[in-house]
Structure formats: structure tokens, C-alpha cells
Amino acid sequence: MYDEDAQGRPVYNWSYVDQIYDGLLDNHIRPFVELSFMPKKLSSSDHVHAFWYRPLPNPPKDDGKWAALVEAFARHLIERYGIDEVSQWYFEVWNEPNIDFWTGTPAQSVRKVYQEVQSSPLPNVPIIWSEYNASYFNEVAVTDSPFMGPWLANNIRMCDGLQTIMAYWDFSDVFEEQGVVKTPFYGGFGLIAAGGIPKAPYGAFLLLAKLGVERLPSTSENALITRASGGELEIALWNYAEPEQAGSPRTFTIDLGTPHAVNIYRIDENHGSSLNAWRAMGSPAYPTRIQIEKLREAALIPQPEQRQAEPRIDVTVPPHGLVLLEVRR
Numbered sequence: 091m092y093d094e095d096a097q098g099r100p101v102y103n104w105s106y107v108d109q110i111y112d113g114l115l116d117n118h119i120r121p122f123v124e125l126s127f128m129p130k131k132l133s134s135s136d137h138v139h140a141f142w143y144r145p146l147p148n149p150p151k152d153d154g155k156w157a158a159l160v161e162a163f164a165r166h167l168i169e170r171y172g173i174d175e176v177s178q179w180y181f182e183v184w185n186e187p188n189i190d191f192w193t194g195t196p197a198q199s200v201r202k203v204y205q206e207v208q209s210s211p212l213p214n215v216p217i218i219w220s221e222y223n224a225s226y227f228n229e230v231a232v233t234d235s236p237f238m239g240p241w242l243a244n245n246i247r248m249c250d251g252l253q254t255i256m257a258y259w260d261f262s263d264v265f266e267e268q269g270v271v272k273t274p275f276y277g278g279f280g281l282i283a284a285g286g287i288p289k290a291p292y293g294a295f296l297l298l299a300k301l302g303v304e305r306l307p308s309t310s311e312n313a314l315i316t317r318a319s320g321g322e323l324e325i326a327l328w329n330y331a332e333p334e335q336a337g338s339p340r341t342f343t344i345d346l347g348t349p350h351a352v353n354i355y356r357i358d359e360n361h362g363s364s365l366n367a368w369r370a371m372g373s374p375a376y377p378t379r380i381q382i383e384k385l386r387e388a389a390l391i392p393q394p395e396q397r398q399a400e401p402r403i404d405v406t407v408p409p410h411g412l413v414l415l416e417v418r419r
């Protein structure tokens with residue numbers, strides 16, 4: 091994305107950026123943009139992070155060039171996708187500077203950079219701060235750091251995090267920090283394993299998407315009771331156990347007051363689990379195409395168990411399991 095000519099003048103190249111963002115938007119996914127790690131020719135040091143692709147977690151050697159790069163990048167996005175689209179994206183400026191993703195002094199302040207961009211503010215673009223940004227940078231550093239680039243000029247709104255929504259570490263297990271994937275199930279952070287195989291958490295999100303629009307009181311910390319817009323109840327029950335821990339089954343008693351029809355959806359080791367199906371195949375490191383198709387099928391949420399319920403019903407949830415109850419009149 092960044093290079094310099096023989097005279098040291100910046101040369102920008104948005105080719106890969108455009109391919110990536112075009113692909114995301116074509117699939118109805120908005121980017122979450124993280125401005126992190128320093129281009130080699132802008133880095134103040136040759137110090138590299140331990141990741142296999144050797145990124146540079148260093149401050150810029152020229153604050154003005156860094157600010158200009160950030161501004162050029164933002165303007166390019168607006169020119170290509172339009173401000174109406176880009177203003178709906180979230181931008182994080184440097185990730186986790188309290189660990190080895192950052193070698194500079196977080197308290198450093200470059201007021202000159204901030205002042206220079208006052209005269210040419212960009213339209214509103216939301217910037218999100220991780221908990222590390224909020225706690226590690228003091229107030230002066232946040233507003234004046236060169237890593238804000240021109241976006242802090244005048245009218246940028248800032249968000250304090252994504253606490254109001256449910257998030258996940260990664261959508262896919264195929265990402266750079268892990269290097270080349272050597273087997274579909276290796277304990278990756280994503281919702282989908284290599285080969286486009288949905289993992290159980292992917293199915294869990296699909297079930298949770300069925301929850302209603304109004305949250306109702308619950309006497310259990312392992313239950314979420316909601317009411318849908320049509321008045322039906324949507325109830326999530328879960329049995330959390332620590333990773334690699336066996337845990338024990340848990341039985342919930344639901345008092346409905348009067349008899350209702352109930353659909354019971356399940357995600358656990360034996361329902362919607364591509365991992366269990368992969369183990370049953372002998373844990374192949376390189377599944378065949380036919381095996382991959384079978385694993386994708388195993389990841390599908392099974393049809394619900396249907397009960398014509400009494401006023402009270404008992405539901406047993408195995409360890410690591412999630413159940414969604416659709417209660418119909």
C-alpha cells in the first residue's frame with residue numbers, strides 16, 4: 091500500500107485494498123478497518139513482531155507522511171465507495187498497544203499533526219477504540235497522536251466499543267496469524283473452518299438470531315427469555331463448561347402456565363457439530379471433497395424436536411450445549 095520513489099516521495103497503491111473491500115461488499119459484508127502495523131518504508135525501526143509474516147509494530151519515522159497516508163487512504167475509500175457507505179464502517183486506530191503490537195511510547199503527542207489537518211477535515215467517519223486504546227492512551231495522547239491522522243479534525247464521532255452487540259474473534263479460521271492451515275480443526279478463533287465448514291458456534295449464532303425483540307425477566311443466569319413481535323416466546327438455554335472440560339448435563343424446568351406447542355432446536359456435540367463428524371471420520375488432515383460436503387451437512391442445525399407441552403416442561407442440555415425453544419400458542 092505504501093512505497094517511496096527515489097526522492098523519498100510517497101507512492102500509494104490501493105490495488106489489494108480495493109480487491110479485498112470490493113469482495114466483502116459484494117458479499118454484503120461491511121469492513122471493520124484496523125489501522126495497525128507500520129509500512130516498512132515508514133517505520134522508525136526494523137524491529138519485527140513474532141508473527142510469521144513479520145509485521146512492524148513501530149511508530150512512524152515521519153509523522154507527516156503517516157498522517158498523509160491515513161488521509162489519502164480515507165479519501166480513496168470515500169471516492170471509491172461514497173461517504174454514505176464509508177460512514178457506516180468502523181475504524182480502529184492501532185490494536186492493543188499495551189502489548190508487543192506497539193513499541194513506541196503511547197503518551198507521545200504530536201499536536202502539529204492534529205493542527206495541520208484542522209483545515210481539511212473529512213466527513214464523519216466513526217472510529218472505534220478497543221478497551222486497550224481507552225485505558226492505555228491518556229486523553230491528550232488520544233486527541234493528538236499521529237495515529238489519529240486527519241480523522242480527529244473537527245467532527246469525527248468516536249465510539250467506545252462494541253459492548254452492545256455480540257461479536258466473535260474471527261469469521262474464518264483461515265487468517266494470517268496462524269500461518270498456512272494444516273488441518274480443518276486446529277483450535278482456531280473463527281466460526282468457519284478451512285474448506286467452508288461451519289463450526290458449532292456458527293450454528294449457535296444462527297439460533298440466537300431467532301431470539302425475539304423484547305427481553306423478559308429470568309430466574310436463571312443460563313437462560314435468555316425473549317418475546318417476538320408476534321407475541322411468541324423465544325428462549326435460549328445453555329450449559330457452559332470450560333474448554334477441554336467434560337462438564338455435566340443440566341436440566342431446566344420451564345413453567346409456561348398453560349400448555350403450549352414447543353419447538354426445541356439444539357447445538358451440541360451430537361447436533362450441528364462438524365467437529366464431531368470430523369472425528370468420526372478419523373480426523374483427516376486433508377478431507378476429500380466428499381468428506382468436506384459431509385462435514386458441511388453435519389454442521390446444519392437439525393430439525394427441531396416438537397412437543398405438545400404440558401404447562402411445565404423439562405429440557406436437559408449437555409455440556410457445551412445450546413438449546414433454543416420456540417414457544418407457540
